[in-house]
Amino acid sequence: MNGTVIICGAGPVGLVTALCLGRAGVSVCVLEKRETINVASRASTFHPPTLDILDRLGLLEPVRGRARVVRGAQYRTVAGPFARFAFDTLADLTAHPYRMHVEQAEIARAALEALERLPHVRLLFGADVLSVESAGGSAAVRFRHDGREQDRTADFVLVANGAGSALREGLGIGFDGRAYPGEVLRVITRASMAEYIPGLDGVTYLFDGNRSISLLEMHDCWRVILRPADAALAETRRDRAWVEAVLRDVLPPGIDMPPVDGWDLYRASRRLAERYAVGRVVLIGDVAHVTNTRGGMNMNCGIHDGCVVANAIVRALASGDAAPVPAAAERRHRVGATLLAERTDRSVGDLSRWAARVRAIADDPWEARAFLIETSMLDMIDREDIDAL
Ligand SMILES: Cc1cc2nc3c(=O)[nH]c(=O)nc-3n(C[C@H](O)[C@H](O)[C@H](O)COP(=O)(O)OP(=O)(O)OC[C@H]3O[C@@H](n4cnc5c(N)ncnc54)[C@H](O)[C@@H]3O)c2cc1C
Structure with missing residues (x-):
């Protein structure tokens, strides 16, 4: 397929998105300011729709030996469990009715290895992106590599360089929110x-x-x-x-x-970019949203952003009409604004009320299923976006 995309940042979101695009035949250039991928221990929870995505990309088998499959979630006091949920009741909605606990760096490493096998994907480490802009029918980045500033253009630029991004600021996109108290x-x-x-x-x-x-x-x-x-x-x-x-x-x-x-x-914060796209530049992952780590949703949501936006780019490149891309960015912004933070926040605050609520949910099979769908993020990405990969 003719078409080029530059991805700024080789975190889990940038790398998985590069693979979505690369496997569809798009020429991708990933620019990462570090000399290697970040292997620090961070996210560990991968939810069912994310596992569906990763499996389609061939990223699950390489990490299985270093992963724990978790088939049930339990809520308890010292005296014992008061609510238990079995993920296999979701088997009609996902090929992976369980959570997988594995270091995010393992997935990033597997994605990197898969990308290295694609001849039309270029990975440039030590490349610090200084600015991005959308200009007419293309987008451009300026980056420093080997002490030299360079410019590069592509059909689309995806910004995936994490929460502290100066690129988002340079695009004039606000990142409002607040820090959660304490640590x-x-x-x-x-x-x-x-x-x-x-x-x-x-x-x-x-x-x-x-x-x-x-x-x-x-x-x-x-x-x-x-x-x-x-x-x-x-x-x-x-x-x-x-x-x-x-x-x-x-x-x-x-x-x-x-x-x-x-x-x-x-420390954790709750913040959302005021919009995800400026022309042909789109934000995905932590640069677009951060939230409470409880429930383990933020990176999963970022991987979903990348998958949905990559599918839209493939459609846009095939048809010559860019419209699906801002539409996909808008859909992902709605998920961030209406589902992500609110869902990870409900289990903080008044915890005794929350525990009582979970106990009541577990007693009702219909409510329990709805709760599992929500905590597994199955309502945060459309099935067609996973099946299109
Ligand atoms: C302790 C902890 C536990 C967590 N647990 C979970 C969990 O269980 N589940 C979950 O879903 N989420 C979890 N999260 C959140 C998760 O780690 C992040 O959502 C995830 O790392 C975001 O990935 P990303 O690729 O968007 O950004 P990042 O991982 O931040 O990657 C951004 C990349 O961009 C690079 N970069 C930065 N600036 C530039 C530049 N100018 N030019 C080029 N490259 C640049 C960086 O070097 C980095 O490699 C956790 C976070 C923490 C801290």
């Missing part, structure tokens, strides 16, 4: 949390009054994610003893302390 602590333990708290499912939310922790099973460890109390955050010493004390405070009393094999603290 999030993510603890890694190589021990099996199911040996400490028997009966856990691979994703478990443990409620204790108005506090909650998330327990996620990875293939070689567990992640325990929590919001430390204000008093703990007021302490300036953030060493292992601090992490252990914070963890002790949220784990059920009387259980042994699991080993702490790693941790990180991060």
Whole structure:
């Protein structure tokens, strides 16, 4: 197919989108300012529609050995589960009725390897994009590579360079929102949390009054994610003893302390770009939206953005009519504005009310199915966009 696309940023969203386009025969150039892809530990939850996309792109098989398939979600107190949801009830809607827990870097690495096999895809590392613009029937980027500034044009430019993007600012697109209060602590333990708290499912939310922790099973460890109390955050010493004390405070009393094999603290924000497209330049992924990490939706949503926009670009290049592209950007903006942040926010705030609501939902099979569809993001992307890949 004739047609060129430049993608700014080789994060998971940029790379998966490059593969959607490259497999359709579009000539793609990915510009990444780092010297290699980012392998830092970040997202781990991949929801069913994202798995459908990744499978179509051939990205699931390479990572299966380093992934954990999670078939059920559990909500519980110290006394035991009060709600359980089985993902296999979604089998009529997805080829992957489960969550997969795997490091986002594994998917990025698999995408990179697949892209390297496509002769019409170019990956340029150490290429810092300085500006992007839409001009008439094409779009242009200026980037610095090997100490030299260069210009390149394409039919479309996709900006996928993450939340802190100066390119978005350069396009004059606002990114309004707010930071969530406090910080999030993510603890890694190589021990099996199911040996400490028997009966856990691979994703478990443990409620204790108005506090909650998330327990996620990875293939070689567990992640325990929590919001430390204000008093703990007021302490300036953030060493292992601090992490252990914070963890002790949220784990059920009387259980042994699991080993702490790693941790990180991060802040989360909720922000949305005021629009996703300027002419032939489109924002996808974190540059367009960020939200609470609870529920693990932001990167999944970014991959959906990329897939939908890539399909629209393929249609536009085939027909010579660019109109599907801004329409796709507008559809994705609606998802970000009406579904994404609101959905990840409902499980923060008044947690005892939320726990009571989940308990009621689990008791009603119709509501439980609707809840699973929403938490699995199956209503956030149209089936045709997945099937078109
Ligand atoms: C602890 C943690 C846990 C998370 N868990 C989940 C989860 O379970 N599920 C989920 O869906 N999401 C989760 N997220 C969010 C997820 O990590 C992000 O949504 C995801 O990384 C976004 O991907 P991206 O490709 O849009 O952006 P990024 O991953 O930020 O990648 C952007 C890329 O662009 C490059 N770049 C930047 N500027 C330039 C430039 N000027 N020129 C060229 N390249 C540039 C960067 O170097 C980078 O490689 C989590 C986040 C954190 C911090």
